[in-house]
Amino acid sequence: MTAPLRPGDPPRLGRYELVGRLGEGGMGNVFLARDPQGRQVAIKVVRPDLSHDDEFRGRFRSEVNRARQVPPFCTAEVLDAEPDHDPPFLVVEYVDGPSLAEVVRRQGPLSPAGLHSMAVGIATALTAIHGAGVIHRDLKPGNVLFALGGVKVIDFGIARAFEATSQHTRTDQVVGTVSYMAPERFDAESSHTVGPAADIFAWGAVVGYAATGRTPFAADSPPATAMRILTQPPDLTGLTGPLRGLVERALAKEPGDRPTARELLDELLTAAGQPAGAAAPAQALPTLRAASDQPAQPAGTADGPPAGAADGAVAAGAVAAGGGNGAPARGRRRWLIGLGVATAVLAVLVPGALFGRQLLAEPDSGAPAVPTGSASGSPATGTAAPTGAPSSGAATSGAAPSGAADTTRAILTGQRRALLHIAEIDRDLSMPFDGVTHVSDGTGPDALFALVPIGVDYMIKSLNPEVDHRPCLGVKVLPEESAALVAAECYPTAATLFEISPVDGTDDKGRPTYQIYNDTYGFVQWSRSRSKIYVEFLGDAPIDTTFSLVDRGPL
Numbered sequence: 001m002t003a004p005l006r007p008g009d010p011p012r013l014g015r016y017e018l019v020g021r022l023g024e025g026g027m028g029n030v031f032l033a034r035d036p037q038g039r040q041v042a043i044k045v046v047r048p049d050l051s052h053d054d055e056f057r058g059r060f061r062s063e064v065n066r067a068r069q070v071p072p073f074c075t076a077e078v079l080d081a082e083p084d085h086d087p088p089f090l091v092v093e094y095v096d097g098p099s100l101a102e103v104v105r106r107q108g109p110l111s112p113a114g115l116h117s118m119a120v121g122i123a124t125a126l127t128a129i130h131g132a133g134v135i136h137r138d139l140k141p142g143n144v145l146f147a148l149g150g151v152k153v154i155d156f157g158i159a160r161a162f163e164a165t166s167q168h169t170r171t172d173q174v175v176g177t178v179s180y181m182a183p184e185r186f187d188a189e190s191s192h193t194v195g196p197a198a199d200i201f202a203w204g205a206v207v208g209y210a211a212t213g214r215t216p217f218a219a220d221s222p223p224a225t226a227m228r229i230l231t232q233p234p235d236l237t238g239l240t241g242p243l244r245g246l247v248e249r250a251l252a253k254e255p256g257d258r259p260t261a262r263e264l265l266d267e268l269l270t271a272a273g274q275p276a277g278a279a280a281p282a283q284a285l286p287t288l289r290a291a292s293d294q295p296a297q298p299a300g301t302a303d304g305p306p307a308g309a310a311d312g313a314v315a316a317g318a319v320a321a322g323g324g325n326g327a328p329a330r331g332r333r334r335w336l337i338g339l340g341v342a343t344a345v346l347a348v349l350v351p352g353a354l355f356g357r358q359l360l361a362e363p364d365s366g367a368p369a370v371p372t373g374s375a376s377g378s379p380a381t382g383t384a385a386p387t388g389a390p391s392s393g394a395a396t397s398g399a400a401p402s403g404a405a406d407t408t409r410a411i412l413t414g415q416r417r418a419l420l421h422i423a424e425i426d427r428d429l430s431m432p433f434d435g436v437t438h439v440s441d442g443t444g445p446d447a448l449f450a451l452v453p454i455g456v457d458y459m460i461k462s463l464n465p466e467v468d469h470r471p472c473l474g475v476k477v478l479p480e481e482s483a484a485l486v487a488a489e490c491y492p493t494a495a496t497l498f499e500i501s502p503v504d505g506t507d508d509k510g511r512p513t514y515q516i517y518n519d520t521y522g523f524v525q526w527s528r529s530r531s532k533i534y535v536e537f538l539g540d541a542p543i544d545t546t547f548s549l550v551d552r553g554p555l
Helices: 052-067 099-105 113-131 159-163 198-210 221-229 242-248 260-270 311-316 342-361 390-397 404-412
Strands: 016-023 028-034 040-046 078-082 089-093 144-147 150-155 416-422 427-430 438-440 449-454 457-462 472-476 484-488 499-506 510-519 522-527 532-536 547-554
Touching: 016 040, 052 078, 052 499, 099 144, 099 198, 113 144, 113 150, 113 242, 113 472, 144 416, 150 416, 198 242, 242 260, 242 390, 404 416, 404 449, 438 532, 457 499, 484 532
Parallel strands: none
Antiparallel strands: 016 028, 028 040, 040 089, 078 089, 144 150, 416 427, 416 449, 416 547, 427 438, 449 457, 457 472, 472 484, 499 510, 510 522, 510 547, 522 532
């Protein structure tokens, strides 16, 4: 329901005309607006106290970029954002339909068929959201809308920016609604390690509410509700059939005991064909993986972090792009997707998931593409250039060689080895036997890396055979110093996931350059004065270290 604007509300935000209020919450106000073409949109305006916080603006910008990768068929599409506006705001598709909270309040619990359809719709949305590396953090009945054509999940994509901005995050400011918050969200020490499994818990609580008209841990006050979530089993009286078992698993206390969004979707589609009253499957449908894939270590399990993980990776501990009990939610192409009807659903999801990767792989218009093979001008490693590689003369002339864009895309999709060439100093990142990053001339195996796509992020895997287990780069926080890059186990955590985004400019050989950014710790930088690689937030300072990707042949 739309309310009139209040005195003091702005009549416009950027190019949008505000026409009413849709709601308000801990993150800010939501307005109904019109774009220049007259189309209705919803605008979420960030709280004014965050307007001048450089750290928040950087995180807000990062989260918006992630949210734009989510396929919009089951969510409110992200249309625009102004992180530098005062105050910052986010523009999303306006969904004209009642929320689940309104429907249950007016009509009571959903019918069994309507309940299952809604459960599938939300699980589909979470599969897409998690596949883009986003965590919703505030899934609740008010954020599930019944729109023409099906269920739409709204209000995702910027909650992590609020919680991760430490100086503005207190116990009473954690984003979310207590009745739908997972147990790990009440632990102040792990507030930055909340993963997609928290959204699965919220899914279970939302389905329980839709089935019974009450939340599974209902109590007289928020503190009492939180205590029930932490210590008591859910009250699912009235929920029967295959959904009950799935909801019980989703509401497990330990994140690692919950299914992923993909597993939920598979089981829901399978359960749809079971007779009423049949039990839910005891195990999730298997997701086949190539033998080379290793499952991610669950966050928060009793066994603790993987042996040998970097201190920073242990401290961060978040499975940022996957469910709490398995491999990441979205798509390395090595995955052999799904079984039965679920394959048809993922045929819709995967193109959207890979779309952002393709954008990242294309060089900017007019910029020379990344050369392949030894044409980079760096010393050769003894690896033969791939078939069709241009001559060094073609590369150094600045002309875009044939197939260079495809080679760049192959590097970004984890199919080829590469040097991470530091543009500003004409040197290459290396991981020698001591497990700490250095720079080198790119001639040895310590300078070879492979990118491992995880959602919209990457793990950066060393191919140096002299380092045990061929680890990935991870961030380690050093006392009273900037964070360092060190060898870490190849599990997706807040310390091992990096964005690799194109930036303006080229390196010493005319190749397009990229920034490497960790959402929790900041940009990967080179210090001339200290002669070392470090990781740090820059605020409004310009990026002073960029990287190019130099092809070194197939894996």
